[in-house]
Amino acid sequence: MMGHSVALNFADGKTFFISVQEDELLLNAAIRQGINLPLDCREGVCGTCQGQCETGIYEQEYVDEDALSERDLAERKMLACQTRVKSNAAFYFDHSSEMCHAGETLKIASKVTNLELVSESTAILHVDASSYTKQLEFLPGQYARLQIPETEDWRSYSFANRPNPDNQLQFLIRLLPDGVMSNYLRERCHVGQTIMMEAPLGSFYLREVQRPLVFIAGGTGLSAFLGMLDNIAEQADAPAIQLFYGVNQETDLCEQSRLQAYAERMPHFNYQPIVTQSSETWTGKTGYIHQHLNRDQLAEQAFDMYLCGPPPMIEAVKSWLDEQALSNYRLYSEKFLQSNSARIALDA
Structure with a gap:
């Protein structure tokens, strides 16, 4: 049974x-x-x-x-x-x-299947974790720890897709100027290489959807929301979802076609890219995400807000919420540290 x-x-x-x-x-x-x-x-x-x-x-x-x-x-x-x-x-x-006495989380030998450069500063690492013969279960928004091959170093990255029977997994990774994982991806990563993975981890994940959602992503914090949107898009009645996606420069934006595909599948989903440092060619919104939040709109009905990205972004949004004296929301957040070696998940 x-x-x-x-x-x-x-x-x-x-x-x-x-x-x-x-x-x-x-x-x-x-x-x-x-x-x-x-x-x-x-x-x-x-x-x-x-x-x-x-x-x-x-x-x-x-x-x-x-x-x-x-x-x-x-x-x-x-x-x-x-x-x-x-x-x-x-x-x-x-x-x-x-x-x-629950023991350890799963440790799985995964294989690199593709490394996809999706912006000037971001890559998607595709791995095959089918050496684990069952479907790897995780909650949308959770992360895995990946061991950089030929080192003792581990880094943490959110799953960028939903669980699937073939255990084909994706991770959105920021390419730092001199990061341990970044250097590996640029210099030594190749298809078929083994990467040890520990999963699932994290207390930042999509709760039961009962009301409109506000997603706020900074940089590769988008990865957690891609996993959530993958999951929600499979549901018969997707809720109203607003995604604010902030990056430093226009060239840092990634997965725009994927976000547009979500918008086509989910009529009540809309996303707004926001660039901190605009160029002459940029015609979208400029500045910081909290500067583009609409109090009157948010005050209309209860909502759940999820924040994922660098600490300054998360603190700025929380301060804005406090200043607006809103009380009709539940807040879940995860701070990314630059090395991606640690993160802090908070519920409020």
Whole structure:
């Protein structure tokens, strides 16, 4: 009997996918598959196995009011020992995965299939991860760590496409003047070369879509949104989506034809490229993304905002939101550091 695919997300940024049968308690399914969620009473009283449902449909059996309040329940907090899932779902647990003795994330030997220069400063690395014989599951917006061949160095990059049965994966990578990965891509990368990959990772990912979305991408922060848009485009009823895409110069813009293709598939999707340093040929918007946000438009209805890019961009947008005194949004963000060796994901 086929089960539901359930993502268990933890505070240390690790995600594990498990299969849960229709009549199976979430806690039992996790333990059966080697993820020992903290537990005590197993009767819905102590609250030890508490988490929060981020996407999907679920039902709970008995939940004592001392374990979860009415407000907790309204916020989709749940007890794993009392939860039965009714669809594919994702749950967040506010503790390290190490508490569950869940082991390591997957490490996969992938092969380079193509290196595509998509702007003067950006490339898409295509890899074949089919050495992992199952479909690699990850949430739209998550990332993988890639080991630069012939070194001990690892760098982190967001998936730029959705999971697929053949495990053909893409990563949007900024080419730095003297970066370890950048030098490898320019000088030594060739088709067929092995790149070790660790995945999935990250707490920045697309939550259940229940209202309009505002995506704000800085530079190669676009990569996470390409993965999200790939996923949303497959849905029957895509929501209203605004994408603001900021780069330094017009020549840094990439994947414009792909974004246009999304717009043709999703009537309520529109994107706005914004260039910080305009040239004589640039006829679009110039400046910083927060300067082009429209308070009146955003205030019309509740929305979810996702930010991915360099820290100054994210802080500028957050400051703008504070100044506008808006309260009708949920905010999720991930800061990219220049080396791409680390990132910080924040929810607000």
